[in-house]
Amino acid sequence: MPVFASGLMDEIRAGFAHVDTCPFEGPRVFFENAGGALTLKSVAETSAAYASYPDNQGRDNPASRSLMAAIAKGKADMRTFFNAPSGQVFVGESGTEVLFRLVRTAALGAKSGGIMLGSTLEHPASRSAMTRWADVTGRPHVLVPHDDKTGTVDAAACRKYMTPEVRVATIIQTSPVTGISVDVKAIAAAIREKSPDCFIIVDGIQHASHGHIDLAAYGVDGYAVSPYKVFSRHGYGVGWASDRLTALTKETVIGSPPTTWELGTRDAGSYATFSDVVEYFVWLGGHFTKSSDRRARIEAAAKAIHGHEQQLGHAMAHGTGNLRGLAELPGVTIIAGADNAKREGVISLTLDRMDSVELVAFLNAHGVRTHARMDDHYSGNVLAPLGLKSCVRVSFSHYNTEAEVAQFLTAMNEASGRA
Numbered sequence: 001m002p003v004f005a006s007g008l009m010d011e012i013r014a015g016f017a018h019v020d021t022c023p024f025e026g027p028r029v030f031f032e033n034a035g036g037a038l039t040l041k042s043v044a045e046t047s048a049a050y051a052s053y054p055d056n057q058g059r060d061n062p063a064s065r066s067l068m069a070a071i072a073k074g075k076a077d078m079r080t081f082f083n084a085p086s087g088q089v090f091v092g093e094s095g096t097e098v099l100f101r102l103v104r105t106a107a108l109g110a111k112s113g114g115i116m117l118g119s120t121l122e123h124p125a126s127r128s129a130m131t132r133w134a135d136v137t138g139r140p141h142v143l144v145p146h147d148d149k150t151g152t153v154d155a156a157a158c159r160k161y162m163t164p165e166v167r168v169a170t171i172i173q174t175s176p177v178t179g180i181s182v183d184v185k186a187i188a189a190a191i192r193e194k195s196p197d198c199f200i201i202v203d204g205i206q207h208a209s210h211g212h213i214d215l216a217a218y219g220v221d222g223y224a225v226s227p228y229k230v231f232s233r234h235g236y237g238v239g240w241a242s243d244r245l246t247a248l249t250k251e252t253v254i255g256s257p258p259t260t261w262e263l264g265t266r267d268a269g270s271y272a273t274f275s276d277v278v279e280y281f282v283w284l285g286g287h288f289t290k291s292s293d294r295r296a297r298i299e300a301a302a303k304a305i306h307g308h309e310q311q312l313g314h315a316m317a318h319g320t321g322n323l324r325g326l327a328e329l330p331g332v333t334i335i336a337g338a339d340n341a342k343r344e345g346v347i348s349l350t351l352d353r354m355d356s357v358e359l360v361a362f363l364n365a366h367g368v369r370t371h372a373r374m375d376d377h378y379s380g381n382v383l384a385p386l387g388l389k390s391c392v393r394v395s396f397s398h399y400n401t402e403a404e405v406a407q408f409l410t411a412m413n414e415a416s417g418r419a
């Protein structure tokens with residue numbers, strides 16, 4: 001049974017810009033969502049409107065009051081989306097910048113000495129921030145190795161490296177290369193067993209569009225999201241910081257409230273576009289629960305998104321209609337296995353008879369956009385231990401359809417020499 005009935009799928013797709021046609025290239029299937037998801041049409045409209053407003057915040061006029069109201073609403077919506085009744089939400093330059101700022105504040109504010117702990121699964125955004133601030137604060141930066149076979153890292157692996165001396169720790173919630181998620185709550189609990197005061201920062205950038213975020217349950221101190229990966233636009237990052245992280249000394253304009261993380265004039269449009277994203281989740285969730293509670297609807301939407309994406313992933317791996325799936329195609333290898341229950345919207349693969357760059361071009365020529373990941377500073381952490389120079393990342397989202405999977409598999413069958 002499809003999670004989204006066909007009428008609902010049409011409505012979902014109608015909400016997004018460029019859903020089946022690239023404005024530069026023409027018709028295409030978009031399986032490059034991990035590079036940046038499709039943008040909601042409402043976000044594009046809101047962006048244009050806010051970009052045109054000349055007024056600034058904090059003035060005694062209706063335009064200014066309206067901008068302040070949009071920021072307040074954006075913050076309230078972020079809290080609902082993250083399930084974060086405490087702490088502070090804020091907007092920064094990008095997801096990477098938000099991670100750097102959270103890590104920097106934690107590293108400079110934590111008790112001196114000790115170590116900083118991350119894992120080899122992390123994206124260079126958090127790893128680079130940790131390396132830099134471990135260096136500046138004179139602490140070793142220790143990395144827990146991820147498991148190549150499962151494409152993830154778990155609490156048991158982290159426990160082996162845990163000591164009461166861990167001052168700052170980072171966790172990636174979903175790898176953008178393997179597509180496999182991590183149990184943030186379990187790892188945070190494992191960290192706190194030994195080092196209860198550790199500052200724990202989470203990279204939720206790849207996870208956010210695929211499921212459920214529950215900061216009230218995770219027991220962490222910082223969280224970062226890149227809005228263009230959750231149906232909003234480029235140009236800002238969204239962060240959350242716990243009350244104890246917020247209470248540390250941080251860069252701030254003299255005289256501003258101690259809870260403020262923002263620096264300088266805020267872009268009200270970024271808050272307003274995040275509200276559009278949250279509104280979209282609330283709308284979608286309304287098809288799966290009778291509750292009028294916004295958080296309950298977001299949770300229902302996340303569950304439906306997860307269910308639909310699992311179906312797409314299964315169809316990619318095992319076929320649809322008469323088409324063979326990736327797991328049955330000769331020469332295809334799927335990183336972290338064909339049936340990984342923790343997969344979130346990404347299948348990374350290799351084909352023995354074709355180089356990854358060539359396969360991406362072949363798929364492009366067949367109207368399917370994917371992306372080649374190379375053994376470089378972005379993906380080498382996953383590819384090098386597997387002995388791979390590159391892979392093709394096929395990344396999907398809840399607005400993708402089984403018909404699009406079929407188009408992809410038709411091309412893959414041909415590429416593998418089966419067709």
Ligand SMILES: Cc1ncc(COP(=O)(O)O)c(C=O)c1O
Binds near residue numbers: 034035172
């Ligand atoms: C897991 C993860 N973390 C961090 C980043 C960096 O995000 P941004 O470039 O939006 O700052 C990315 C981007 O691909 C990512 O997938």
